[in-house]
Amino acid sequence: MLSKDRRALIEFVLDNLVWLMLVIVLAVFSLTIPQFFQIGIFANIVEQSTFVGVMAIGLGIVIIAGNMDLSVESVAALTAMVTGILFCSQGIGLGYTLTPEWLVLPVSLIIALAVGALIGATNGWLVVKLKMNAFIVTLAAYIWVRGLVVAISGGRSAQDLAPSVRFMAIETVAYIPLIAWLAIACFALFTFIMAKTPFGRHVTMIGGSPVAPFRAGIKVDRLIFITFVVAGAVSGVAGWLLAIRTSGATANLGVGMLFNAFAAVVIGGVSLKGGIGQLPGVYAGVLLLSSIHTAINLMGLPAHYTQMILGALVLAAVLIDTLKLQVRQRLA
Amino acid sequence: MKRLLRTLIGALAILGAAIASPAWAQSKGTIYYMVPTLLDEFQTESVSAIEKFLKDVGYEPVTLNADNKTDLQQSQMNDVINLKPAAIILAAVDFNALKPSIEKARAAGIPVMIFDRQITTTPSDFTSVAGTVEIGYVAAGEIERLLKEKNGDVKGKVLQVLGDPADPYTLDIQKGFEEKMKPFPGVQIISLPAMQWEASNAGTIVADQLLANPDIDLIFVHAAHLAVAAVASLEAKGKKPGDVLLVSSNGAPVGLDLIRKGWEQVEVEQPLYAQAAAIAMFADKVVNKQELKPGTYKVLGLDSTLTIETWGPNLKIPGAAITKDNIDEARFWGNMKAPTDPITPVE
Numbered sequence: 102m103l104s105k106d107r108r109a110l111i112e113f114v115l116d117n118l119v120w121l122m123l124v125i126v127l128a129v130f131s132l133t134i135p136q137f138f139q140i141g142i143f144a145n146i147v148e149q150s151t152f153v154g155v156m157a158i159g160l161g162i163v164i165i166a167g168n169m170d171l172s173v174e175s176v177a178a179l180t181a182m183v184t185g186i187l188f189c190s191q192g193i194g195l196g197y198t199l200t201p202e203w204l205v206l207p208v209s210l211i212i213a214l215a216v217g218a219l220i221g222a223t224n225g226w227l228v229v230k231l232k233m234n235a236f237i238v239t240l241a242a243y244i245w246v247r248g249l250v251v252a253i254s255g256g257r258s259a260q261d262l263a264p265s266v267r268f269m270a271i272e273t274v275a276y277i278p279l280i281a282w283l284a285i286a287c288f289a290l291f292t293f294i295m296a297k298t299p300f301g302r303h304v305t306m307i308g309g310s311p312v313a314p315f316r317a318g319i320k321v322d323r324l325i326f327i328t329f330v331v332a333g334a335v336s337g338v339a340g341w342l343l344a345i346r347t348s349g350a351t352a353n354l355g356v357g358m359l360f361n362a363f364a365a366v367v368i369g370g371v372s373l374k375g376g377i378g379q380l381p382g383v384y385a386g387v388l389l390l391s392s393i394h395t396a397i398n399l400m401g402l403p404a405h406y407t408q409m410i411l412g413a414l415v416l417a418a419v420l421i422d423t424l425k426l427q428v429r430q431r432l433a
Numbered sequence: 434m435k436r437l438l439r440t441l442i443g444a445l446a447i448l449g450a451a452i453a454s455p456a457w458a459q460s461k462g463t464i465y466y467m468v469p470t471l472l473d474e475f476q477t478e479s480v481s482a483i484e485k486f487l488k489d490v491g492y493e494p495v496t497l498n499a500d501n502k503t504d505l506q507q508s509q510m511n512d513v514i515n516l517k518p519a520a521i522i523l524a525a526v527d528f529n530a531l532k533p534s535i536e537k538a539r540a541a542g543i544p545v546m547i548f549d550r551q552i553t554t555t556p557s558d559f560t561s562v563a564g565t566v567e568i569g570y571v572a573a574g575e576i577e578r579l580l581k582e583k584n585g586d587v588k589g590k591v592l593q594v595l596g597d598p599a600d601p602y603t604l605d606i607q608k609g610f611e612e613k614m615k616p617f618p619g620v621q622i623i624s625l626p627a628m629q630w631e632a633s634n635a636g637t638i639v640a641d642q643l644l645a646n647p648d649i650d651l652i653f654v655h656a657a658h659l660a661v662a663a664v665a666s667l668e669a670k671g672k673k674p675g676d677v678l679l680v681s682s683n684g685a686p687v688g689l690d691l692i693r694k695g696w697e698q699v700e701v702e703q704p705l706y707a708q709a710a711a712i713a714m715f716a717d718k719v720v721n722k723q724e725l726k727p728g729t730y731k732v733l734g735l736d737s738t739l740t741i742e743t744w745g746p747n748l749k750i751p752g753a754a755i756t757k758d759n760i761d762e763a764r765f766w767g768n769m770k771a772p773t774d775p776i777t778p779v780e
Contacts, residue, residue: 136645145644149637191690256477260661260687271669278669347632348665351658353472356629398625398641 167375221333309376462519569609
């Protein structure tokens with residue numbers, strides 16, 4: 102029979118296993134890879150986690166609600182391109198300016214949020230109202246939204262984003278660029294929403310089993326619709342941040358990020374069956390992936406290793422998830 | 434009476450179609466252009482150029498995008514072979530994987546012209562290239578010069594950012610570049626790939642390497658759109674134009690913009706317009722299966738050499754190094770001033 106304290110400790114470790122893995126990985130890399138252990142590298146890891154991280158928030162919420170959203174990468178690419186076309190001054194950028202100049206920042210963000218939310222609402226409507234399968238609906242969106250990016254850009258790129266927005270990638274606070282702080286703020290906000298508000302609790306309940314919340318009078322369809330809108334809007338922010346980081350947008354911007362976001366969500370402990378998962382774990386998952394990418398960059402290993410390690414990590418995460426469930430059942 | 438009316442309507446419809454589509458009536462046939470992707474400015478502009486030049490010489494161009502998928506391009510080739518076009522222009526996603534498709538098309542009597550991405554493992558009817566390995570050579574020459582100007586000798590640290598490691602195009606540039614740099618042991622080359630040619634991946638590599646190797650003298654990226662992300666990372670690390678030298682390849686408009694701003698020193702251009710014009714110039718001879726004579730041909734003013742190789746007639750058009758001294762020349766496709774004069778077929 103386990104003591105109460107010991108049981109609490111085991112529960113704590115199980116809940117934060119991904120953070121423990123992150124600490125171990127960082128320690129091993131710091132000891133074995135020359136030049137890894139320095140503030141600049143850690144700041145780079147946090148910065149590189151920005152885009153996949155923000156994308157993973159939306160994806161994580163939809164998965165916790167028991168659904169799937171494959172469109173997040175393409176939505177981010179679309180909002181990056183829209184931001185680029187409107188506020189870049191080179192390439193296909195139209196170079197719109199506003200007076201005062203700082204208005205470009207909130208206006209571009211609002212446009213990105215709106216474009217993302219619109220795509221999310223379309224997905225949500227098709228899933229909720231027409232009862233279409235979320236996997237298929239968002240797979241279709243993944244394809245048609247990327248097609249839209251190519252169509253509106255003509256395959257060309259926009260560069261030289263307005264300095265009033267671009268400073269977000271250049272200015273740092275505590276060595277970390279403002280765009281990365283914004284991503285951290287997004288995680289903090291949505292962690293609070295998911296953990297402390299009725300919305301978050303209901304979404305998690307729906308993911309566990311939609312029948313019980315429905316019988317309890319919770320508006321299941323409405324909440325599922327909102328999760329898609331949130332995923333779209335948050336992906337829109339990811340794209341906006343991506344445009345800021347690269348000072349513009351290319352038609353293939355963000356390609357491959359969906360799979361990294363998925364890997365981060367799974368490694369972060371979100372169950373693909375829905376109803377289980379916490380956003381801080383997802384952020385740890387993103388940081389873990391970025392650490393591995395950075396380590397591979399510094400070691401000069403061929404990039405294929407990243408994909409192999411990524412695949413192995415996802416498998417390990419699912420395995421650990423299964424083990425965690427078994428340990429919890431024994432504790433119960 | 435009904436039959437007469439139907440006959441009249443039918444005749445009018447045929448007449449209308451003939452009047453409405455004079456190009457169809459005069460067309461020498463359809464030529465399919467198999468473009469590897471449209472997520473890249475070079476490829477996008479190649480579609481406009483090839484379509485315009487083929488129309489100049491009387492063909493109906495149709496473009497099919499393979500979306501960077503080898504299997505899709507193979508399927509497209511199979512479909513097009515069944516349509517029996519006058520010719521196929523292929524810019525292969527994967528040089529080797531498309532070999533059986535080329536052989537199948539030629540066995541069916543359809544000439545295959547290779548655009549931009551040279552295939553030497555099987556015969557084709559015409560090849561128009563700048564040469565990807567040669568792009569690496571030109572880049573190496575320019576990098577030698579830049580390092581000498583900076584360090585007094587050909588020595589220093591070079592970060593080479595490749596495109597997707599599964600793309601033979603980037604591997605060929607790397608091969609050419611590293612081959613030419615071999616005689617200079619004082620040059621240390623760090624090579625890393627930007628997966629899927631995605632710009633933020635290139636930015637990440639540059640950001641990491643600036644910390645791990647703060648003494649990097651020069652960054653060589655294999656596509657201009659990656660240079661934009663590299664510059665964003667340099668800027669974020671507080672670097673000014675010229676602090677770290679930058680060389681890129683393909684000659685896209687973004688690369689030219691970076692040269693104008695002082696961030697980039699050299700852009701090795703692929704002569705897109707000339708490569709596309711050459712296809713149109715030789716189309717009649719290829720379609721009619723006439724012999725191509727080796728020698729020097731003027732293609733949009735560039736002296737280009739046609740040789741007969743084991744894989745067939747091969748026209749090599751010289752790529753150019755674009756610097757701030759010659760950047761405004763209209764011949765560079767990055768200036769987006771496509772030639773307006775109609776193309777004249779080779780006699």
